[in-house]
Amino acid sequence: MIEAKYLQVDGALGFVEIVTPENSTAATLPTVLCLHTAGQSGVQWRHFARALSEFGYRVIVPDLPGHGRSEPAAHAPIRSLSIYADWLWKILELLDVQTPFVIGCSIGGKLTLELATRPSQPLAGAIAMEAEAAPGRVNVDGLRRELEDVASPSRADRTYLGTLASIGRAVPESRAHVIATMHKREDPEISSTDLIGWGTHDVQDRLGDVTCPIHLIAGDEDPWIDARSVQSAVDAINDSNPGLARYTLLEGIGHYPMEEVDDFASLAHQWLSELSAGSTVEAVS
Structure with a gap:
């Protein structure tokens, strides 16, 4: 079953899609919060959400403020991922969700790390994909200048070509084209402010605060991250809490x-099951 909600948060409406398996009682299901990438929306999880729900999860897919069907933030585009994280907890509170799993990619991966390093708001487990604990690798000053000229007619083409360049070679050309075409729907101003958040967000000194089982994922063909840095973050978490974190390197996969990934829901279900079981750390390549 798919349910759509508009929730009032901080003076603006936020859109959330909730997917549950047919003939189930949502209150008895583990909840998975899915977080999209910079400039995009929950539509990135369109093939995933229903498929994951069939494994017995309630899947919550929000559009961050100014993305997809959510209204923009009341005052200005958000440049801080910690503000997005605050917004997400307000969404969860309105939905009466207390201890979710979180899975996110890119800025969604950084948001997953942000939420996982807030022990006062515990998670059942976290899967952070394509995100380093250190500030993201972008020219923040350049992005700030770019905000003065976001209406360039070439921006959609840049998004299309940039997406193609960020997809791994294991992905068929036809699928890569669809992914890149869908990504062209972004708002240039929102994308730029998201990337400023990506380039300034840093939880390196808080990795010891992670208290939930966590799995960090890197694609070996992702041009936006250094996979070694992702593995280093896993090592840092395990230095403080042995066995709490694990790492997977996905061959032929990008950002x-x-x-x-074909049938990503089955893979995510495997990871979520391992987090639930408190599995020991294991590097996979």
Whole structure:
């Protein structure tokens, strides 16, 4: 079953899609919060959400403020991922969700790390994809200048070509084209402010605060991250809490695993099951 809600948060409406298996009682299901990438929306999880729900989850897919069907933030586009994280907890509170799993990619992966390093708001488990604990690798000053000229007619083409360049070679050309075409729907101003958040967000000194089982994922063909840095974050978490974190390197995959990997829901279900079981750390390549 798919349910759509508009929720009033901080003076603006936020859109959330909720997917549950047929003939189930949502209150008895583990909840998975799915977080999209910079400039995009919950549509990135369109193939995933229903498929994951059939494994017995309630799947919540929000559009961050100014993305997809959510209204923009009341004052200005958001440039801080911690503000997005605050907004997400307000959404969860309105939905009466207390201890969710979180899975996110890119800025959604960084948001997953942000939420996982807030022990006062515990998670059941976290899967952070394509995100480093350190600030993201972008030219923040350049992005700030770009905000003065976001209406360039070439921006859609840049998004299309940039998406193609960020997809792994294991992905068929036809699927890569669809992913890149869908990504062209972004708002240039929102994309730029999201990337400023990506380039300034840093939880390196808070990795010891992670208290939930966590799995960090990197595509070996992702041009936006250094996979070694992702593995280093896993090591740092395990230094403080042995066995709490694990790492997977996805061969032939780029920046968008949930869109690139065949039957990603089955893979995510495996990871979520391992988090539930408190599995020991294991590097997979």
